[in-house]
Amino acid sequence: MSVDAYLIVDQRSSPPPEMPALLKELASRYELDGYSCRQLLLGQTEALLTKGPEPRLKKIKQTLVNYDFCCHLITPSPLKFAPFILTRVEFNANELKFFGREKSLIVPKDSKLLIFLAELSGSLVERTLSQILSSHRYTGNSENSGLPLKKWQRIILQGRPVLDIYLLDEKGKPAGAVRAFPGKFDHQSLGERATLSTNQNLLKLIELTQEYAGHHRVDMRFGISALPGANLQTAKADDLGALKKNLRSLTHYAWLQADIDRQREQPTPDSESETIASAATALLTAMQPELATNLPLQKEIISELTSGVDAATATPETETSGTNRSQLPTPPDLQHHSTWNSPRTIIGISIFVGIALLVKFGNSTSWLGPMIAKSFSSGAMSGLLAAFFFIGGFRRLQLKRLIQNTPTSKIRSIAMGRVEVHGNARRQYALFSPMTNIACIYYRLVRYKRNSKKDWVVSSITSSGHIPFWIEDETGRVSIDPSAATVKAGHRQESMAEGSTAFGGFSSPDEKWVEEMIYDGALVYVLGEAQVKRTDRAPRLQRRAEALRRIKQDSQKLSGYDTNKDGRIDESEWQTARDDVDEQLLHEDLSQSDQQKRQEDQVVIGKPRHRGTPFVIAETASEAKLTDRYTLATAFFFAAAGLASGLSLWLLLQS
């Protein structure tokens, strides 16, 4: 089986003047999505532009080179090993030795090395980059100076750092690797370099390694480069699964970097000259959805890595096919929601009005004052609040149970009616989040302004809640119309975006925005109603009647059915005509079925026709995680309801 080649581009920090022509050429000649290409071509790291057969990629490469883009055509090497965990080091004048529990790695003087300092939790990278992203719009911000190396190093050390050192052979292929975690190796073995700080010891280890390297490169871009299989996902401290995934992504990233370095025509830049990206485009994949497969434990990773590579590369493959399949159409006009009718606003307004009335008329002698005061003191208000929380709690409980009780359908065979599907979301339109410019299938942007009392007030809400997208599993894909759905986005970004006038007029510290989004490629759960898509194709019965009418009107055809030549079409002769029409229609349907075999052309999952039936779209790795969220919400609502009921009862008894 042939392995797909990768076309990796060195991104440019600003778009060249001939960028539109390049994008047009990429779209027309190679059917690459212009929007995605633009994002992948801009930045300061590397990005996988596309993958596929080598001859095709060579042509694309030539086109890019014509436009002064530097690119690398590589055939990714299979991962043969993963780094072992460092326990101690030994060194003498000629060599540096790394020891693990069972393995060791000897680095002779003047060796070729690749050193990776990476942050595993992903959250720090995400948070820092969100600031950069704020000032980097789709139009390309060439003024971004990027983060200096030292600052980036500091950011990494603030999180969960890890150090990977790869020894390269003469051909530049990895010959051995070691992985160091701060505090997990014998720092005394560093000799005089040892310090009391675990993080400093990690830096000292880098220094020591650099002394033994003839040619080396320190790479800190894991998480911000857009390379396949090298995604850094946000992982909580206790989420060992996610951390292990990030470790495997790091291994994959390191092997890819070795491949890229081999392909570089010019020597790699020295570590001191590097700066870290103004990385809006790079973040595209840095925060892409997690891989669907579970990762093996670190100790078992070596034996399973080779097979795991397929899984790791599977995601980028589908990503590429998803975004670059063809030129995606421009999305329909945006939806602007009025701000007053969102549930949160209504609750907020109700509470505000209640308190304002109490303050204003609480001590008033008019009839309104005592009535309001009485409603609070008698416990009626807290009783209402309790009822509200009870209803909210039960609604969530009901939804949770509905989600649990509905089996997940395979997309290939979904039946009409209520269905539950789970798979990767893909864009139908070239949709990008308006503030962070990330390819997404859904976003919701809320803008806030400070009022005269310096409180934040919603000034506008914009969402892509009416723009359809695909959801695909291993059997096929189906269209989702998210109109009127309850959408639970997995990512949320908030920024003041001070002074960035490129963001449509945000130039004041009195303005901020909150953006929620579901990335293109994210794992999404959908509970909705499958319906037949409205098509222009007439129903079969109608087409049959039409065809028979045409035969009746065509005397030549009609005489063809007059087998006994009596000048009349009797019942049996007409039956023959009917059979012929049926057969013809069947062939039409079958050829249509070949062309429209996939669900995408026939079915759409959308809002249920019956009121009150839920329609949920949620970014989640699994159904269980989603129901856990509903369990928590239910518990919160019931606890709040219990407290409010207790208060109400107490007030009632007091009065």
Add this chain to the structure above:
Amino acid sequence: MTGWIVLGVLVLIIALVVIYTIVIYNGFIAMKNSIERDWSNIDVMLKQRYDELPKLIKVCEGYMQHEQQTLEAVIKARSAVSNAGSGNQKLAAQNALSETLKSLFMVVERYPDLKADKGFRQLSNRITELEDQIADRRELVNSAVTIYNTRLEQFPDVIIARLFNFTSRQLWKIDAAHRQDVEVNFSRS
């Protein structure tokens, strides 16, 4: 005062229990109907397959003059489906039909002209597609039944289930014959 407090708490607890019972009861009803619907949806696919068969046989007849036995077996199995009475009989008939279809497709390998026929290709693709969908929907029924049966045994659902006589459902099971190892003989006779 204590009496009022106790009464209030009791009313609250009773209200909670009643609403929770309603949620569970409605859940059971929805699941039960969903299983029925899923079964019916399989029937829809089976009906589609049933309707496509005469066309397939018609196409095959032109090429397979010497395979009348196989074609007759398919026709017979199809008739058996329409004559089957009870659920179990229907299931057996559908399985038999699937088997004869498999045999038919195997025999077709000997007829390159038939395999190359556009109409046959379309029909066989369509039937294979339907077979895949039927298999998926059977899986779905089994998933739905498993969830339902699990709920029946879980606390507190078990109380409601017993109170309202909800009983467990049967999973779709494959014929015992299909579970046996396939005999493979590589020796030429």
